[in-house]
Amino acid sequence: MKRTGGTARRRSPIAAASALCASLVVSAPTAAAADVAVVSGGAFGHYSKVSLFGGPSVPVGPLPDVRLPPTGSEQPLTGFRPSGSAAYGPARVFGGVWPAGVDVAPPSGPTTVSTRGTLGPRGSVTSSVDIVLRSPPDPKSPGGWGPLPPTQGDELHSTCTATESGASGSVRFVNAVMSRSTTASGEPQELERIPDNPPVNYTRTGTLNNVGDRYRIVYNEQFLEPDGMSITVNAVHIYLLGDIAVGESIVGQVRCSVRGAAFPNTPPTVVAPPTTAPPPTTSAPPTTAPAVSTTRPATEPISSDDSTGLPLILAGVVVLGILVAAWLVRRRRARGDLPNDP
Numbered sequence: 001m002k003r004t005g006g007t008a009r010r011r012s013p014i015a016a017a018s019a020l021c022a023s024l025v026v027s028a029p030t031a032a033a034a035d036v037a038v039v040s041g042g043a044f045g046h047y048s049k050v051s052l053f054g055g056p057s058v059p060v061g062p063l064p065d066v067r068l069p070p071t072g073s074e075q076p077l078t079g080f081r082p083s084g085s086a087a088y089g090p091a092r093v094f095g096g097v098w099p100a101g102v103d104v105a106p107p108s109g110p111t112t113v114s115t116r117g118t119l120g121p122r123g124s125v126t127s128s129v130d131i132v133l134r135s136p137p138d139p140k141s142p143g144g145w146g147p148l149p150p151t152q153g154d155e156l157h158s159t160c161t162a163t164e165s166g167a168s169g170s171v172r173f174v175n176a177v178m179s180r181s182t183t184a185s186g187e188p189q190e191l192e193r194i195p196d197n198p199p200v201n202y203t204r205t206g207t208l209n210n211v212g213d214r215y216r217i218v219y220n221e222q223f224l225e226p227d228g229m230s231i232t233v234n235a236v237h238i239y240l241l242g243d244i245a246v247g248e249s250i251v252g253q254v255r256c257s258v259r260g261a262a263f264p265n266t267p268p269t270v271v272a273p274p275t276t277a278p279p280p281t282t283s284a285p286p287t288t289a290p291a292v293s294t295t296r297p298a299t300e301p302i303s304s305d306d307s308t309g310l311p312l313i314l315a316g317v318v319v320l321g322i323l324v325a326a327w328l329v330r331r332r333r334a335r336g337d338l339p340n341d342p
Contacts, residue, residue: 036123050247109143169233230257
């Protein structure tokens with residue numbers, strides 16, 4: 001051994017053994033920490049909770065919705081809805097891409113949600129949401145997500161993953177756009193393209209000039225717990241700031257945790273009464289489905305079928321009764337039961 005200016009300093013066997021024991025003590029908790037004992041996760045397509053004109057806040061959704069049990073699931077738990085929408089009075093806060101020339105925003109496109117989690121030394125959780133256009137295409141109800149104003153896009157994909165190494169999430173859009181304002185007639189203006197892969201908490205604001213409402217939109221909104229093992233990702237989170245509509249609308253939420261965490265910003269499983277805010281539809285519209293509302297406006301005149309249907313039926317019954325009575329009289333006279341008219 002090379003000297004360094006004095007006698008060589010040798011490491012005793014006792015010191016070497018002590019170092020080995022110390023390394024074992026330090027590494028043992030790390031191995032134990034790698035065993036995932038409980039997981040939590042989930043995903044949903046859409047949720048909203050909105051109050052109009054100071055009234056009660058009415059929730060719609062979350063739909064579709066999947067939630068991972070604490071023991072996990074080797075096979076992905078999935079949910080699917082061919083379309084969805086949420087309307088509050090005349091305002092549709094969730095639907096699909098709104099084509100020009102269509103009076104009412106059509107519903108969203110097919111939505112698939114999924115979550116999967118495993119326990120053990122390589123335990124992990126993965127969740128995802130995918131909203132896409134209809135296939136085959138329907139010009140009057142394209143699908144996707146929206147509507148614009150304030151924001152819409154052809155596709156929406158959000159995902160998250162959690163392991164003992166940490167949790168992360170991401171969002172991807174296709175042809176996403178938002179409007180910063182509207183015209184006096186409610187048409188979107190000041191359009192802005194949203195990045196396909198927006199950075200975390202990409203925030204934009206705007207106004208509905210025709211009604212005076214304000215909103216804030218956060219794309220790729222993420223909530224990461226302090227331990228770094230639990231995450232919530234909202235692909236789109238619209239904050240409705242009033243003055244008329246106050247509340248929120250969330251599209252494409254995913255959640256992942258290897259700690260069994262209680263996630264922030266996770267709504268309960270509820271569906272609003274259809275008389276106040278109908279939940280998303282349960283079946284896909286046909287390719288020729290009209291995009292207009294099936295509820296007749298109060299100002300629309302009543303059709304002739306509605307106004308004259310009952311009188312026509314009554315008149316028909318009366319005429320039929322007269323004909324039957326005349327036939328019976330003629331028959332009785334032919335049999336001699338009644339005298340002929342003088």
